[in-house]
Amino acid sequence: MKSETDDLSDVIKLISDIKHKTLLSSHDIALSTEKLLVNLISHGNWSSALDLMELIRRRIKCLSQSLPMEATATNIMRHILKVIREEFEVASKKKGEAHSLHHIVTGALSNILDYSESLTSLKAALLDHLSEYKTELETSAENIAAQASEHIHSNETILTFGSSRTVKMFLKSASKKRTFNVIVVEAAPLYLGHSLAVSLAKSNIQTTVIADSAVFAMMSRVNKVIIGTHTVLANGGLRAISGTHTVGLAAKHYSVPVMVLSHMYKFTPIYLGSNDHDTLNILANPATVIPYSSGAVLNKADIATPMFDYVPPELVTLFITHQGGNSPSYVYRLLSEVYHPDDYEI
Known part of the structure; x- marks a missing residue:
């Protein structure tokens, strides 16, 4: 099953919780969004970084249309899109794909990566990063204080x-x-x-x-x-x-x-x-x-x-x-x- 038939019930539930004040603070919304992304990466219908990024983009669009004033959830999803790109690049290098120094310096690396390629190590890497990110979310206020x-x-x-x-x-x-x-x-x-x-x-x-x-x-x-x-x-x-x-x-x-x-x-x-x-x-x-x-x-x-x-x-x-x-x-x-x-x- 591809992203075109993706079930958006998870993001609809998040939107409902925000609208009905089940989630009151930005901190609560941030943690719920992180949990949503963990479930999506763990159990979502995707086989490549391209598929996963499309799933997340669909959720960003849904959130933006329903809650144009709520930026926390969409910001976290945007951040994870960047993480997917970075982890895919690392996984590609480990797989033996060589990229010239010129491409890296000029920023052309993202243009030559094939995000539609399936990498078995990508899911585990993303879940590890999200675990660290959750800790960052939970300790952010303490670090500011x-x-x-x-x-x-x-x-x-x-x-x-x-x-x-x-x-x-x-x-x-x-x-x-x-x-x-x-x-x-x-x-x-x-x-x-x-x-x-x-x-x-x-x-x-x-x-x-x-x-x-x-x-x-x-x-x-x-x-x-x-x-x-x-x-x-x-x-x-x-x-x-x-x-x-x-x-x-x-x-x-x-x-x-x-x-x-x-x-x-x-x-x-x-x-x-x-x-x-x-x-x-x-x-x-x-x-x-x-x-x-x-x-x-x-x-x-x-x-x-x-x-x-x-x-x-x-x-x-x-x-x-x-x-x-x-x-x-x-x-x-x-x-x-x-x-x-x-x-x-x-």
Whole structure:
């Protein structure tokens, strides 16, 4: 059975779990996607690297059409496409195929590899790589948090926005060696900052909660802004929780550095066009702003509750991943290390 008759029930199940909030965080989505790929490689109907890559591309297309805002799963699949190419190249060399130094240097190697060839060692190599990759996914947040004391110093005031699991771990890690203050912007209307503030306070971190409208007034007292993000776009910009753009603008006005903590699976080769800001957004339930008990008022008012902001790269100072810190201008290089250029658009 070839890929044309491929059963997409696995990716449909993943889409359903994301839509119905069974998988809430990007971390959970990443681990579920890795598990899906393990099952696909182990039990999928493929006999060559070409077949397998086509199976994965079909799943990327299905995900992109159903969940255009969800980049984590498609990013991981794009990364595995690059891994397949690399492992196929290694397996081909072990089989005795010789490639000239000229082809390797000029990058022409991928053009002369026959991905339709069946290599028995490819499956085992891919499963070994995915096992290592799973460990990387599971330890990524800890590796980011381990860098906290390099970026947060004693008696500083840190401002953060909303609630991010990675930011929470980062701040708690820094508190083991440093004494500092944290200002948490509550991020209305969902007030995600409240739970973060409670968690930080329980760890004996001096915490202050402020309303979104107080960001500009408080920014002059801040030494650093540390935030998470939903997606890092190809130009170094962010698709982040609504309200982040305001924080970035206030920080730029006061020359406060903005540090973004992000896992590599949030880096996407997708560019956000000037006309895509609204079409690639999600409007939340208006009841979070005005309750349904308002009755007839809702029939005469448009209540917009966008979930995301686009934050341009010039408002970001530094990205911190498990590999270390990089400026927004270096994102293009990070993308080339994680994805193959042929897989940027699928």
